[in-house]
Amino acid sequence: MTHATLRTALAICVLALAAACGGGEAPAPEPPAAQQAAAPPAAAAGSASIRGVATYQNGDPDAAIAMDADPVCTSLHTEPVLTEKVVTDAEGRLANVFVYVKQGAPSGQAPPGESHLLDQLGCQYKPHVSGMMVGQNLVIRNSDATLHNVHALPKVNAEFNRGQPFEGMTLDHKFDKPEVMIRFKCDVHPWMSSYMGVLDHPFFAVSGADGSFAIEGLPAGEYVIEAWHEELGTQTQTLTVGDGESAQADFAFAPAA
Numbered sequence: 354m355t356h357a358t359l360r361t362a363l364a365i366c367v368l369a370l371a372a373a374c375g376g377g378e379a380p381a382p383e384p385p386a387a388q389q390a391a392a393p394p395a396a397a398a399g400s401a402s403i404r405g406v407a408t409y410q411n412g413d414p415d416a417a418i419a420m421d422a423d424p425v426c427t428s429l430h431t432e433p434v435l436t437e438k439v440v441t442d443a444e445g446r447l448a449n450v451f452v453y454v455k456q457g458a459p460s461g462q463a464p465p466g467e468s469h470l471l472d473q474l475g476c477q478y479k480p481h482v483s484g485m486m487v488g489q490n491l492v493i494r495n496s497d498a499t500l501h502n503v504h505a506l507p508k509v510n511a512e513f514n515r516g517q518p519f520e521g522m523t524l525d526h527k528f529d530k531p532e533v534m535i536r537f538k539c540d541v542h543p544w545m546s547s548y549m550g551v552l553d554h555p556f557f558a559v560s561g562a563d564g565s566f567a568i569e570g571l572p573a574g575e576y577v578i579e580a581w582h583e584e585l586g587t588q589t590q591t592l593t594v595g596d597g598e599s600a601q602a603d604f605a606f607a608p609a610a
Contacts, residue, residue: 399459399572401594405602407450407560407580408441413608415439418544425499426476426542436544437481438584446564447606449482449582451534451550453557454568455589456577462554464489468525471537471547473501473517478537478547482583484557485549487531494523502540507532510551514540534581548583573598580604 417433420426440448469485471478474496485491495501495517503524504514509532515524528535528551539545550557558566568578573596579589585606594600 399570400597401571401573402567402569402599403571403576403578403592403594403602404565404567404599405452405604406564407447407452407566407582407604407606408445408564409439409447409585409606410445411608413439420476420542420544423476423499423542425497429475429497434475434477437477440562442562442564446562447582448560448562448564450560450564450566450604451482451484451548451557451581452560452566452568452602452604453484453533453550453552453579453581454554454571454576455579457574458552458554458556458576459572460554462486465555468492470494471549472496473503473539473545476542476545478539478545480547480559482548482559483550484559485528485551486555487529487551487553488527491526491528492523493517493526495520500541501545504538504540505535506538507535510535533579534583550581572596578602582606
């Protein structure tokens with residue numbers, strides 16, 4: 354056997370031994386179960402609900418907005434646009450009331466995976482009143498072909514002020530603390546405003562055009578419910594609801610004395 358042939362045979366043996374021993378770095382072992390990251394607590398599942406209707410009698414009618422300062426805004430509407438500050442139907446049922454569990458809500462609720470949308474459409478914020486959870490993604494979108502400036506004015510969370518000069522622009526944001534309520538305004542169009550409740554649980558609702566609201570999926574228990582309105586203040590009720598039951602919580606707002 355020549356020296357070259359011998360060297361080749363030795364090299365083949367070394368490679369074979371390395372392959373037999375596994376070669377390279379061994380994969381890291383799975384950590385013991387006790388060391389693995391704990392799964393988030395499961396959301397409390399319940400069959401109780403709280404329903405009601407918000408009303409407002411003898412109130413002043415909603416006022417029209419003058420959008421003449423921005424011709425683009427004016428061109429987007431053929432009918433008068435109202436402020437949405439006090440929205441009632443013919444029977445005095447009140448929309449845009451934020452109703453939520455103020456005390457007694459179960460803990461351990463993870464924020465939903467879907468984003469909450471605050472749109473700027475027709476030179477108004479849509480929705481005018483809404484709610485989301487701490488840690489949930491908020492998408493703020495400009496759907497108008499004009500400049501908007503998103504100015505959030507929280508008292509507990511961090512304030513931010515961002516311009517959106519082009520149609521279709523979006524920005525993302527997350528709030529890290531509960532806060533009721535956070536006001537949004539547009540520094541370009543002073544009539545634009547929106548209010549958002551940020552909670553560490555999902556037990557909230559906003560009254561619709563017929564004044565009705567529903568908070569579902571609650572465990573049986575005693576709760577303090579608060580109803581908030583931007584012009585008419587807040588009201589609270591304490592109630593108890595059992596499994597499979599629906600408790601009624603109506604809120605009748607009145608003009609300030």
